[in-house]
Amino acid sequence: MNRFYAKSFAALLAVLLFFTFVSRAADSFLVTCVTVEKPSAKKIEHIVAADGTVEKNMEFPVLTEAGCVVRTVYVQEGEWVGEGQLLADVLTDRLAEQTEALREEIAVLKLQRDAAEKNARLSEETRDRQLARAKADYERAAAEAERAVKEAEEAKAAAEQAIGAFSAGHADGGAADGQEEALAGLWQAYFEKQKACETAARDGEKNVEAARRALEDAEAGVQEEHTAEISRISIAQKERELAGYEALLAADGKITAPQAGTVTAVYLQTGQNTPDTAAFAMAKADGGVRITADIPAADAAYIDGGDAVEVEKDGKVYEGFTVTGIAQAADGMVHVTVTGEAGPEAFRIGDGARITVRKQSGLYGTTVPRSAVYTEQGKNYVYVIEERETVLGRQFFTRKAEVFVLEKNSEYAALKEGSLGVDERVVATAERYIQAGDRVRLETP
Amino acid sequence: MMRRKKRTAGSVLFSILRCAPVAAAACVAVGPVVFLVTGSLMGRGELGEYLAPVLFGTEGFVTWRFLPMYPTFQNIVELLCDSPEFFYMFWNTMRITAGILVGQLLCGMPAAWGLARYPFRGNRAVYGLYILLMLMPFQALMLPEYLVLEKLSLNNTLWAVILPGIFSTFPVFLMYRFFTEVPEEILEAARIDGAGEGRVFLYIGLPLGRTGIVSALLLQFLECFGMIEQPLAFLKDQTLFPLALYLPEIGAERAGFAFAASLVALAVPLLLFFAGSEYLEQGIAASALKG
Structure with missing residues (x-):
């Protein structure tokens, strides 16, 4: 055996063994770890x-008399107070002075009221008298005008009769020069009477009109006099104010909570006058x-x-x-x-x-974790897990499945029935971005 | 000097002419290996450019460069660090090969020794049967083997490939040839000295037949490492597939990776071949001359 090649062969096997582990480790590191859940029936709870x-x-206001100098404010906003609890107090000696001043003011007002009442009565009598006189003048003018017109008309009628009588007496004979002059005189008298009648009517109307105007002036000349009434109202107001001051004085200048509640606003400041609006606002x-x-x-x-x-x-x-x-x-x-x-x-x-x-919504047959639902171009989809036999054994791959989301909350999304099979495993969470067809590793709880 | 010079030039020319066909044949033989090496060092773009007519069906012919324009180790790194399936199948191959070789050592070696050293009635017939089985192609044995393995519930397991491989007849045939060469006198001497048949086999038969054993194992390794038909026939589960079934699965778009995977797959038997080349030569010579 060639030792060099034999050793090289052994070394090659060792290298391949080493990279077997390396590639496995790299593969484990690169494959995205996911958690899966099967669709389940759930109610969607919106929290x-x-x-x-x-x-x-x-809220309700706590009122007090205006113009009193605040000595101390005992509460602040947001403070809970019981009924009758002291909220603030005012300077009583100053309050006493103000009370006395008010009493004097009321007394003055009462004097003014009495004077006004007396003046009013006098004015009333004068007005009545003037009115009666104007009315009498009017009636007298009317009567005189009527009488003058009547007299003028009677004179006119008499002149007319005279003409009639003269004409009847000389109806069948021819008129002589003396007769014509007499008739002309009668007619002249008639016309004068007629003119006098018109003058009497005109003068009468003028006099009646003048009397009527005088009567109207008398009636219109009456002026409304409310000074006394105003004084009475002012007195009533001052008396109410006085009653408030006296009550506050009787309470030693203490402003208390009318009922239990929370002080929501304080409008008083130490050393300042109490406002004519609320001193405090409280919530019941x-x-x-x-x-x-x-x-x-x-x-x-x-x-x-x-x-x-x-x-x-x-x-x-x-x-x-x-x-x-x-x-x-x-x-x-x-x-x-x-x-x-x-x-x-x-x-x-x-x-x-x-x-x-x-x-809570109604019961939905197919719900998946909210994190499982992805949105792309306005469409919702989930990734479901598919098992495939590979060289490395049974492995899991993702498949994109379009779904229609009916309702969702922060945890779950309800899908339209039939979007997913009941046994399909949906990717709930993925440790990295995943795409359709990616190989993934299921994370065991 | 002139005569010598002329002889030398003629000799050189003759040598060139004589070696040219052999060199051409060697280049053709080495071509695929060079192709693998350079291809594994090329990037996807460069490979796509050269192999476009094959990979993408474009018009024209494949071109090639023996030195990559933009050499890269990307394919090698991807293979080593990002391809666990390659290693999974590689070790499947090694498991199958190792199982078969160990089995042949345990079964084939005693069988060859028995046939070679213990003549019995029908010895030649048995040997002839071995020869016959050795000559039968796998396609002829596939169905019977499949039925037997199915009965034994071994289909779709590695044993379905390993067991038939263990009882392959070729190693027995090869080792038989070497065992017959062991002188009977040496064996007799051992027996006279009190050695039992087991000791004779272990201490005399094995050392003297080592060349045959090693060459048989090497040849079997080379055969098992590239085994395709048996896994295809008996294995369904991809997790059991050997490397020979993985390489064709690599898509055309990963041609560089395929080159790198093939290169690594080639390196293993190549190193083993170089390591045991002398044994292999003797074994091949023995099986050729004495067969």
């Missing part, structure tokens, strides 16, 4: 979760908890008003919450409002809380 904020709910203790959160618009499709909500805060889960509001927000988000009954001590305004809404 929409978001971090929200506890908001004010059922029995008004429940309101939480708002923004969720992506895509998730909003799975939320309806009235849906039960699970609220998690500080590691504790609260139930009994419901969705009470869904509104569009900016940036493709949807604003969701959740309310429910819960201990107000646990939910302070401004606190963070996580809301979770769970909604």
Whole structure:
């Protein structure tokens, strides 16, 4: 035997043995490791979760008298207070001064009111008297005008009769020169009477019109006088204000919570006057908890008003919450409002809380892990595993199978019936990018 | 000087003329090996350019370069580091070959010794039967072998290839020839000295017949390493296939890889051939002259 070639032969076998392991190791390293699952029947549960904020709910104002100087504010926003708890107080000596000033002001107003009432009565009497006079003048002018017209008409009628009588007496004889002059005189008298009648009518109308205008002026000249009424209203207002001051003074200037709740806003500042609006805003203790959160618009499709909500805060889960509001927000988000009954001590305004809404679909016959579904050019597909006999034994290869996704959540996707066989193994996860026809290795759990 | 010079030139010319046909034949014989070596060092693009008429059916003729334009070890590296199936089949081949050779050592060698050294009635008939079986092509034996192996539930196992190989008649024939050459006197002397038949076989027969044994094993190795028909007939499972069935499976688009795989597959029997060439020559001579 040729030793050199014999050794070369042995060396070649050794090299080939070495590369047998190398190629196996490289192959194991390069083959993508995948996990597979068989399609199963499942309900698709949509879990929409978001971090929200506890908001004010059922707010009411806490009022106090305006213009009082605030001495101390005892609470701050978000603080839970019981009924009657001291919220703030005002300077009482200043309050007493203000009360006294108000009383004096009321007294002045009352004097003004009395004077105004008296003046009003006098004005009323004067007006009545002037009106009565104007009315009497009017009636008298009307009567005089009527009488003057009547007298003129009677004179005119008498002249007319005279003409008639003269004409009847001289009807059959020819008219003499004296007679014609007499008739002309009668006619002249008639025309004068007629003119006087017209003048009387015209003068009468003029006088009546003047009297009527005087009456109208008398009626219109009456001015409304409300000074007394205004004074009475002002007095009432001041008295109410006084009552408030007196009550506050009686309470030693203390402003207290009218009922239990959370202070949502403080409008007082030490040393400043109390405003004529609310001093505090509070949320009712029995008004429940309101939480708002923004969720992506895509998730909003799975939320309806009235849906039960699970609220998690500080590691504790609260139930009994419901969705009470869904509104569009900016940036493709949807604003969701959740309310429910819960201990107000646990939910302070401004606190963070996580809301979770769970909604289950009907039962789908074919569901696969969401991670198994790939999308390409608007079409969905999954990779299923095929076994093939190869030189290295039975090996697994991927095959692309187009599917129609009916519904999906973050974990599973429901596929149209018949998309996949019940025994087909679907690639759920792959440690590397895979393509159809790739050789893969199944990861054993 | 002039005469000598003329003789030398004529001698050289004569030598050239005499060697030319042999050299041409050698070139033709070595051509495929060179083809393998250069092809395995060519990239896909270069091979595609040269072998396009064969690989892609384009018009024209295949061209070739004996030195690659862009030499690369890509095919070799791919073969060694990224082809576990090649090694799987290679070791399948080695398992089959080793099984057959070991079996022939255990069965064929005693059979040849028995036929050569223990004359019995019908000895020639048995030997004639061996010759007859040796001359029968595999196609004639395939069906009976298949039926027997099927009955033994050995089909689609490596034993389906190994067992018929173990009982191949050619090694017996070859070793028989060498065992008959062992002088009877030496054997008698051993027996007189108290050696049993087993010791005679082990200590006298085997050493003296070593040339025949080695040459038989080498020839059987070469035959088994390139065995195609038997695995095709008796094996269905690809995981059992030997390397000879893998190489044709490599697609035309991986021609460079196929060249590299063929080169490595060639290297193994080639080294073994060179290692045992003297034994092989004697064995072939023995089987040719004394057959």
